[in-house]
Amino acid sequence: MHYQIRQGYWRSDTDAPVRAIDDIGLPGSTAVVGADFPGLRPTFLVAQGDEVTAGQVLFTDRNHSQIAHVAPCAGTVAQLEYGPRRTLSACVIKPVGKTTSAAQQVTPLDDSTDVSVRHVLQGRGMWPAFRTRPFGRTPAPDDRPFAIFVNAVQGAAAPDPHVVLDGRMEMFAKGADVLTKLTDGLVHVCQSKGAPLCPVTNRVRVTTFGGTMASALAGTHIDRLCPVQSGRQVWTVGYQDVVAIGHLFATGQYAADRVVAVGGPLLESPKLVRTILGARIADITANHIADGANPVFRSGTPLNAHEAVFLGRFDMQVTATPRPVSKVQASWKSWLSFTQGALIPTASLDRALAPRVLSVPLMRALSVGDSDAARRLGCLALVEEDVAILCRLCTSGADYRVLLRHVLDELMEDAA
Incomplete structure (x- = not known):
């Protein structure tokens, strides 16, 4: 089945996808x-x-x-x-x-039961790869999701999953099969149009998404296939982490490598590099930025990027932008520049969120910290990346990612 997403922000990039991966080492x-x-x-x-x-x-x-x-x-x-x-x-x-693979002993791990899979994932560092909906947190050890969503939809300027998984399809399929032990429901592999990334079984379903940039968000996939409801929890996980899970159970070895897209105005052209989780961004981009540049590094998607020193755990994109030149202003002008403006409803805000949530009423609830109203409006189906577009479109200057996190944390404490 294919879903064409029309709500959200349309892509503006027209560059051809990068297919060569540079291995930059540690x-x-x-x-x-x-x-x-x-x-x-x-x-x-x-x-x-x-x-x-x-x-x-x-x-x-x-x-x-x-x-x-x-x-x-x-x-x-x-x-x-x-x-x-x-x-x-x-x-x-x-x-x-760097330990060579030849020196490592291959010892397949037991993936026959839910208990054995959980024991391995929790004790060997792969459990933090999962995030829950609602609340966007690491699942508790005994949580059992209604379904698991694997996000392999190519976002704007992000690595092409078909390129990243070249030669690793077997490990990806192995990882998807392992995930079926963690839930009684389906494992949804969500991808862009093209050949299926893994075999379709009675427990693993492949669904394609396209359209706006929101088509690459796990929140959009969940809204279309298995909406979050009271008392029902679903999990999300990235496709590169699914490869690492398959590799762990097939070989007994922890795999921390990560293919990352490197872009930004300081680069002549986008690049794909192979590095490891949590790598220092300055090292990732060292060979692609001219000497003498003084960049600001950001980790995350174009709409949800944040200034960072290290690659985010769930990020597959980094950008390097010129450092802004600070301007000295009179004190009253400085105060005015940081004063939050008014929230003006527009048609673009109404169409901003792909999940079926009323954007403007939700923004108002988040702005005043009304967690009850935000819950009724559907905030439990969202995490920070889902509302990042609101920060760009809204005239108020509010950071709805931070406001949403405050509300989600409050609701989670009330539910405990």
Whole structure:
């Protein structure tokens, strides 16, 4: 089945997709960043200066000790930082070398039951690849979703999944099959038009999406195929993480490699590079930006990019833009420039969200922190990436991603 999405922001890029992948090797540093896991409070099992191996447990979730976060590569723990209320800020690792695949022992892992699959995914660092709807958090160890959504739809300027999965289709199919052990429902593989990325079975369904940039959002797929309802939870996971899950169960080895699209006005043309999770963005782009440039690095999609030092856990795109020149203004002009404007309803706002949510009433509820009204309007079906377009179209200057996160956190606490 194919869905043509008409709501949302239409793509403006017309560049031909990049098909060659540059292998840039290990970055100078890599990190697990707390911003990717809201509210996570770590229990560190390593100390600054410790040597770690690829896949070694760095810390566990204090609330769920079964869920481990692991090192993406061998190296030295360079920095451990806490954020507010002892949440995770960052765990930085400086790579010291790369273990060759020939030296690694291939040991297939048990994927015959739900219990064995959960034990492996939680203890070997792959459980944090899942995110829940509602709330956009890492699932609890005992959660069982109504369905699982694998997002393999190519976004604007993002890597083409068919290119990324070239030579890895078997591992992707293996990973999709493993996911069926975690749910009694379907595993939905959502992709762009083209040859199916994996075999269709009675538990794995392939659906294609196209149209606006919203067609690449997991929230759009969920809205069309399995809308979030009271008491029903679904999970989302990226297609490159599904490959890593298949690789883990087939070989017993943790795979942290990630193909990332590198773009921005400081590059002559877009590039695809192969790096690892949490890589320092300056290292990813080092060979593609002219010497002497002073760029601002952003991680995420064009509509949901945020300034960052390290590649986001769920991101497959980074951009490099010129650093803006600061201008000195009179104090009263500076105050006016940061004053939030009025929310003016427009036709573009009404069509902004692909999920069937009333945009303007939701924006008003989020602006005043009315969590009850936001819940009635359907905010539980959304996460930050779904409302990023509102920040671009709205005249008020409000960041609806931050406002939505506050409301979701409040609703989650009330539901606990």
